[in-house]
Amino acid sequence: MKTTPYHHGALKEGLLAAAETILQRDGLAALTLRAAAREAGVSHAAPAHHFGDLSGLLSELAAEGFRRFGAQLKSATQATDSRRWDGARAYLAFATENPALFQLMFRSDRLDPTNPSLQEARMQALGLLAGASETPVDHPTVEQLGKILGGWALIHGFTMLQLDGRLKGLLRIAPEGTTTDALLEAMLATADRNELAPAKVARDA
Amino acid sequence: MKTTPYHHGALKEGLLAAAETILQRDGLAALTLRAAAREAGVSHAAPAHHFGDLSGLLSELAAEGFRRFGAQLKSATQATDSRRWDGARAYLAFATENPALFQLMFRSDRLDPTNPSLQEARMQALGLLAGASETPVDHPTVEQLGKILGGWALIHGFTMLQLDGRLKGLLRIAPEGTTTDALLEAMLATADRNELAPAKVARDA
């Protein structure tokens, strides 16, 4: 029965978990190398050993986020009874459940764009978006890209507006009891009468 | 011919101008009260006199941004020869010309949500979005809100993806020479064949 052994054993994972706790609880601004060390119960100099600097840690965290995001998108769109916009619904759901993490994932200024782990995870996850329903294309036409972007921008925009609190004003003038989800469904119903749908493209984003 | 008079005369405006310079040149992270004072050539304690704290300064700056944003949206949509999506084009154009400012405007974590100047300017600007073409409604149905949101989310999403560098991947697999603007037009053309259009709502957002 050893208490607080000198070697942590899985400090990298521990620090990532600690970092996510801080992100959820205190927000991105509070997430520093020292704070992560404190939360994980190790000395403040330990994180540098595993991540180099803060953008290294944030990039790893974002990569992990993209992996989970991708998994949720995948299971939503590939379920046998999945409906047309379930990818978009999963997109919003993930962001709602992990607001700070989602913002980190798309907030380029804090991430290391050269981090291979992040690049890989992002490409995987965002590739799913494009590839939800049609056959993949290696060299899409501008028209095909327009369709892909239409679906992506639509749900990404809705999600960002929601995270930044911009939907509150609309909900205030909406019929009593209207929820964010109801707004989403109303928007999707509008889009559903047209061509704004996900198309397939060969991985990349 | 007086050089560096003790009283600046218009320090508040001077500090806002300095702050925007820093925002454009060095990014949001570099924008501190001390940096703004340095840029404006006054002592570091001066800004607190006018703005209280940093979120006060940032909120004023965002408010000014919304005023200019609103003016550009207005002139784009109310020109006699304006086309259907000119509001959306102006939306993206503003963000492209003022990327850091645009992100600040929509990045709620740095702003003071109770700042009346900001609230007013934001409401004015975003109200235009909803009110681009149809007659205003005081109590819109959920369906009407869905339409409004469709147009807004579409262009906001496109804009955020562009600012965060997410369109680069798409441009890499696009036909040679494709520009961001071409992607936008392709997306709008897709949307143009349906009901995803701005509708009118009585100011608020």
Added chain:
DNA sequence: TGTACATCAGTGAACGCGCGTTCACTGATGTAC
């Protein structure tokens, strides 16, 4: 027209804070023989 006084705008030194980073260290583990 002048003078006294209050108010306002900006100064500059000082403070404490949390941060990232460095560095010599020590405890634990793995490996060669």
Added chain:
DNA sequence: TGTACATCAGTGAACGCGCGTTCACTGATGTAC
């Protein structure tokens, strides 16, 4: 099976930095009479 040694993981004190904030101050302006 044991021993020597290299390597790895984490420690803790120390450093310098820029930040926001406080505070006594001073120069400039406005106002009352």
